[in-house]
Amino acid sequence: MTVLAFILLAVLASSYLFLSLRGMENSATAPVVQLELDTDKGTYHSRELMKIMLTIYSSQPIQNATLRIYGLGGRVNMKRNVNLNVGVGEFFFNYTLPACNVCSGIKPGKYNVSCVLSYGNRAVRDWKTVEVRQ
DSSP, X not given: OOHXXXXXXXXXXXXXXXXXXXXXXXXXXXXXXXXXXXXXXXXXXXXXXXXXXXXXXXXXXXXXXXXXXXXXXXXXXXXXXXXXXXXXXXXXXXXXOOSOTTTTTOOSEEEEEEEEEEETTEEEXXXXXXXXXX
16 A cells, blocks of 8 residues: 555544534544554575565544554564654664574575554554565
C-alpha cells in the first residue's frame, strides 16, 4: 500500500469514526490506529543496511506506546517507546545484516520482518517478507 493510499484510508476511517460517534462526545472510545511496515528493498545481501520504515495513523493522541520490530529468523529485535499524535507519523529503524549469512546462522531464503505497536491493552501488527542472499 502506498503512503498516499494509506493517508486516504486514514481520512476515510476518521470520517467514518466521526459520523459513527456523533452525539456520543462523552463516551469512551478506543483510538483508530493503522500501521504499515515497509523496507527500502525486497532483497538483501551480507553486510547490507536494511532501512525499516513504519507509517502509523492514529485518530487520537496515544502516550507510552511501544513499537517492536522483530523477525529475520530471530536476528532482528528492536524496541522503542513512542508517543503518537493525531494523524500520520513516521518512524525509522536500521538493521545491518551479518557479514557471512551462512556462518552466522542466517541461510539464504525468505524471511518476515514484523512490527507490533502496543498501547494500553491493544496491539496492531504488520509485516513484510524480504529475501536474504549471500
